[in-house]
Amino acid sequence: MxxxxxxxxxxxxxxxxxxxxxxxxxxxxxxxxxxxxxxxxxxxxxxxxxxxxxxxxxxxxxxxxxxxxxxxxxxxxxxxxxxxxxxxxxxxxxxxxxWTFEKRHPLWQTLSSFFWPVLTRSICLFPVYPHRCKLIVLYSCAGILLMILSLLFVRAVAFGGMWILLGKRVWFFPNILAEEATLKELFRFWPKKDEEEPPKWRSRLFYTVVAVVVVMLLRRHAPDEAARARYQ
Incomplete structure (x- = not known):
């Protein structure tokens, strides 16, 4: 409001x-x-x-x-x-x-009001960090980003598989990309109920063919053992 x-x-x-x-x-x-x-x-x-x-x-x-x-x-x-x-x-x-009245502030809000300024100052002082600390921050951020991308990939694959096989629109972690969701709602696993009309069988068949073609192309052009050894 x-x-x-x-x-x-x-x-x-x-x-x-x-x-x-x-x-x-x-x-x-x-x-x-x-x-x-x-x-x-x-x-x-x-x-x-x-x-x-x-x-x-x-x-x-x-x-x-x-x-x-x-x-x-x-x-x-x-x-x-x-x-x-x-x-x-x-x-x-x-x-x-x-309701217009405000609830009593919980302990975590009091603690966060103290730690947020400390965190902000720490971010501003990042250029003067030791090299080892910079690497720790870099790998931590990269790991979190990789985890988020993996989660998005897994939920997209699950959505595509159920949409093609069952004609159902099922998004696990439905609020993971919501901007106004709370932390509890953000990691809610159970998907929302599909209220839209089921897709037509022609659309499902078309995207099945597209998915099979993409998988075959990726498999055909995947690097061989010698290429993987060079990359390693």
Whole structure:
């Protein structure tokens, strides 16, 4: 929401939660008899919630419906929950309420606020490092880059094989190239569900022939034992 990460919920989920968990109203004491819409409006008036709408309102190519949980939100001009509930029933779009309070900072954030300046200064002083330290940094970066490229190659091969054999679009590590994913989401292994239409058998047959031709060309022009010995 406006370049800040927030936690939000949908209006209809709030209504169903209060309906299914009436014991939550006990913390309101004398106001426990308030309706769900009134409770939400009080939270809005005290600026504990803010009324938002999704930024992208058009369907992506190949999609049949908008995302249930959009990534980008923008503040909406109407702030009453009851109005949102009526809009939600009619349009099924404008229905998101981010929390505005900030959680207590965990220990790792405190430590990172100390180590980031140290790391920045260390990077700036890299030209005066001893030669051995420069080699360690070079090989470490090269190893990480090789690991990332290997992971991308393996997931591309798995995608191509399943697409050709089964007609399924399966991307392992689906968030590995996402710019706004958290560290936990970045290394999520399980792929997303394929919601697009299955590919046609002609396309699968064509790319099968292309893959076989490429493998045969690579095998034909691969270096022999003498060439490999010279490279070594």
């Amino acid at each position: 406006e370049q800040a990460r927030v936690e939000y919920f949908r209006g209809k989920d709030f209504v169903s939660f209060i309906k299914n968990h009436p014991e939550c109203k006990e913390i309101l004491e004398e106001d426990k008899d308030l309706d769900t819409e009134d409770i939400a409006n009080v939270l809005l008036e005290k600026n504990l919630l803010v009324r938002c709408d999704r930024v992208t309102k058009t369907l992506r190519p190949g999609k049949k419906k908008l995302s249930t949980w959009p990534v980008h939100l923008e503040i909406f001009r109407v702030s009453l929950f009851a109005v949102d509930w009526m809009i939600d029933l009619s349009l099924k779009m404008m229905r998101f309420f981010p």
